[in-house]
Amino acid sequence: MTRTVCIVGAGAAGVGAAYALGDADVDVTILEKSRGVCGRAATRRRNGCRYDHGANYLKDADERTVELVEDLGGDGLVAFDDPVWTFDADGRVSESDRDPETKYTWEDGVTQLAKRLLARAETEVRRETRVERIQRGSGREHVDEDANGDRWYLVDTDGGSHGPFDAVVLTPPAPQTAGLLAETKWHSEHLPALREAVGAVRYRTIHSVMLHYPFEVDVPYYALVNTDSEHDIGWLSREECKRGHVPDGESLLVVQMAPHWSEQHYDDPLSETADAVAAKVAELMDDDRLTEFDWTDDQGWRYAQPNSGANEEILRRGESDGLFFAGDWVAGEGRVHLALWNGVGVGERIGESL
The missing domain is CATH 3.90.660.10 (Polyamine Oxidase; Chain A, domain 2)
Structure with a gap:
């Protein structure tokens, strides 16, 4: 049976994870809040110019x-x-x-980095989709009470439901990921420590x-x-x-x-x-x-x-249930290549675990 993975965010880390899963028997869906890809490695066009105005x-x-x-x-x-x-x-x-x-x-x-990797991975990207909350539970749409199931569901800010997924990768900046964890319904002893570790990153x-x-x-x-x-x-x-x-x-x-x-x-x-x-x-x-x-x-x-990275040992505690984290804040430094390879590493671990 083909397994399913949801990646939240189409920045360098999220795209890296999708790229690493390109040859696996896995269906990958990326939920991206903006219209573009590559996150803070961003490019604009104006008056005949192109300019990389985030990561240069x-x-x-x-x-x-x-x-x-x-x-x-x-x-x-x-x-x-x-x-x-x-x-x-x-x-x-x-x-x-x-x-x-x-x-x-x-x-x-520089956004070509993500566009070319995604073309290799043949991944579905659902743009302008901002995730509001996550749940590990039953298959009923918008269910709030039963979080004891073994698959993941996500709800966006427009009320749309996405899932089920066997694994979820959270790649937004740590403060935004902490906000998602605050709304996560998942009966796990690891959730409080994860919330604290991610929330501590500045x-x-x-x-x-x-x-x-x-x-x-x-x-x-x-x-x-x-x-x-x-x-x-x-x-x-x-x-x-x-x-x-x-x-x-x-x-x-x-x-x-x-x-x-x-x-x-x-x-x-x-x-x-x-x-x-x-x-x-x-x-x-x-x-x-x-x-x-x-x-x-x-x-x-x-x-x-x-300013620093999160405690990776704590971050990995959710992986046995299919919850993964990737990004520059996991790598510990704001560099495109570090976020990319951190995402690739997470994608490889998912491929081995599913």
Whole structure:
């Protein structure tokens, strides 16, 4: 009998789990709250530009990551090694002493990672489906009382029911996963410890502001990163360094503001924040022209990067009943490749257990 798996979230971890299950005799369904895939590794299009405004690229962290990226196809693949320099709280920019690392994206954006993996996995993705609660119990739709069965059911915010599933993988950021666990109906001695472990993970908030200019910015680096966490800007990168992202003769800066600034200004309208951010960018890059952008965009990431990981021993206690967790907060660091491989590992364990 074909077994069934539900993955909540089509970010790097969720897609990694689906990819790992691609050759197994398993039907996989992904429930994704947004219209897109790849989570915080996100891409937008505007005015002839493509820009990765969350996670900016996939790094060549290890041999298996490089092999996977290359195996997904060279068409549209963008590999670049422009350096990342550093700056401190006073805005002093320094050339990095590290060897440049290869960075990967695609001409169509970093979301191609998820799209190409999903094409290999042939997984059904139900988009714009936000899960509200989970239950391990009987097959009656919307059942609330009998949680003693051996299969999983999920209910979305529109009241739709999904299931039954033999296993469920929760991949949203830890605070959102903690919210789901608070609404989980499952008679297990492990549930209180799981709720506590997931709820203890804290995230940094980051507000990304994109600034476009109708001229080229001539600097010797791809990006600048703040090393002491005391500047209002945390990260600044140039999308024009990525082939196919920005038309020739133009520049598009992705400015990720530091957590302290992002939290303070998270709900401020872009009409107010863009000028302030541009002024900080112009000062940091020592170029007064950068105060005058011709268009701008932004994205708030309430749960951008985890401060630490959850206790994996506790997280695995639910696996005997088919409840799994994956994500950067399980891996312990907010990196795309870590979330991806964490999801792959979970998918492999599910394949072995079913």
